[in-house]
Amino acid sequence: MRTVIAFIKVTIFGLLCLVILPTQTLNLFLFGRTRFYFIVPTFFHNTTCFIFRIKTHVQGNIAHGHVVYVGNHLSYIDIPFLGGILKAVFISKASVKTWPVFGWLASISKTIFIERSRSAATKAIADIKNSLTAGRSLILFPEGTSTNGTNVLPFKSSVFELFLNKELKNNLTVQPFTLSITGINAQTPPANVEAHDVYAWYGDMELPPHLWALAKLKGADILVTFHPPRPAANYEDRKAFANDCQKDVAVGLKNTQSRP
Numbered sequence: 001m002r003t004v005i006a007f008i009k010v011t012i013f014g015l016l017c018l019v020i021l022p023t024q025t026l027n028l029f030l031f032g033r034t035r036f037y038f039i040v041p042t043f044f045h046n047t048t049c050f051i052f053r054i055k056t057h058v059q060g061n062i063a064h065g066h067v068v069y070v071g072n073h074l075s076y077i078d079i080p081f082l083g084g085i086l087k088a089v090f091i092s093k094a095s096v097k098t099w100p101v102f103g104w105l106a107s108i109s110k111t112i113f114i115e116r117s118r119s120a121a122t123k124a125i126a127d128i129k130n131s132l133t134a135g136r137s138l139i140l141f142p143e144g145t146s147t148n149g150t151n152v153l154p155f156k157s158s159v160f161e162l163f164l165n166k167e168l169k170n171n172l173t174v175q176p177f178t179l180s181i182t183g184i185n186a187q188t189p190p191a192n193v194e195a196h197d198v199y200a201w202y203g204d205m206e207l208p209p210h211l212w213a214l215a216k217l218k219g220a221d222i223l224v225t226f227h228p229p230r231p232a233a234n235y236e237d238r239k240a241f242a243n244d245c246q247k248d249v250a251v252g253l254k255n256t257q258s259r260p
Contacts, residue, residue: 006215013051013215017105020044028110033134038087044105045083053219054081057182060226062086063175066132067229068163070245071177072253073141074149074222075201077214078179079106081222088137091128091159093144099207112138114159125165132172142242146202149181150193150257152250157242164241169232176227176245178252183221225252 020040027040049056054077062085063069069086076099079090090106094113097103112127131138142155163172181199184190199220201210214220227248235241 002216006212009051009215010212013048016044016047016051020105032110035135037136041083042087045080048080049077049084052077052214053217055183055219055221056081056085057221057223058085058226059223060177062226063173063229064137065173066171067137068128068172068174069137069139069177069226070142070155070174070249071224072149072152072179072249073143073146074179074181075146075199076207077199077201077220078141078146081179082139082224085224086137086139088139089131091138091140110136125162125167128162129167132168142245146200148193148196148200148202149179149253150196152178152246152253155242155246157238160238160241160245163232164235164238169235172232173229174232174241174245175229176248176252178223178225178227178249178256180223180225180253180256181220182223182256183219184217185220186218188221223256225256227252 024040024044027037031037031039048054067088068091069082069088082088083090089110089112091112091114092106094115096106096111097113099106110131112124112131114124128138140159142159143153144156145153147153163169163174181190181196182188184195184198187195190196197205198213198217199222201207230241230244232241
């Protein structure tokens with residue numbers, strides 16, 4: 001029975017992607033620089049979570065204005081999960097463009113792709129500035145990879161150097177957030193660490209079989225905890241900035257794990 005349900009979910013998701021491609025392309029053309037831009041992406045993200053029964057739980061106050069939200073990364077499903085909550089676009093490493101389905105969707109959703117070269121820094125700063133000026137906040141996963149959700153890796157500080165650029169820092173706020181898996185397959189909390197892997201996608205896991213296993217689930221409960229914002233103007237050192245944000249995220253995860 002779960003196989004039949006999974007087939008239905010994947011089929012509906014595939015049809016959703018086919019509908020979103022021309023719709024989002026038209027949306028970019030008509031509303032790319034207006035407040036109406038997020039209507040289509042938000043619909044896609046929320047519908048994706050509904051299809052795969054990803055339940056959203058939010059804790060803390062969400063900052064507004066020129067904000068970059070930074071937090072831990074568990075899975076490709078983090079993207080529709082957060083995209084349904086925040087009116088923001090993602091900052092991502094360039095390799096995401098090669099991901100099946102999700103890379104394609106990211107490419108048509110104004111994702112800012114960061115290349116690992118000094119020559120790309122100027123373009124990245126311009127892209128970040130243009131997004132913020134247009135009223136689009138940003139979402140970044142500074143670990144540089146995804147994990148199983150039981151710990152938070154050190155944050156890579158290179159992108160924080162962009163946030164301290166003199167053209168950005170005085171008007172920029174960074175808000176750390178923590179993603180926690182609080183329930184898997186109707187079990188709250190997850191039964192064991194292995195249960196996390198049904199949602200979490202990391203290491204050398206292949207995308208198609210993982211997506212199929214996720215579709216066979218009864219669902220997952222994900223908590224996002226927003227921590228107090230950190231103004232970029234308070235920092236001069238990118239490593240200190242990255243470390244402080246990482247500590248906020250790690251403490252948030254520890255507090256969630258210590259709950260009964």
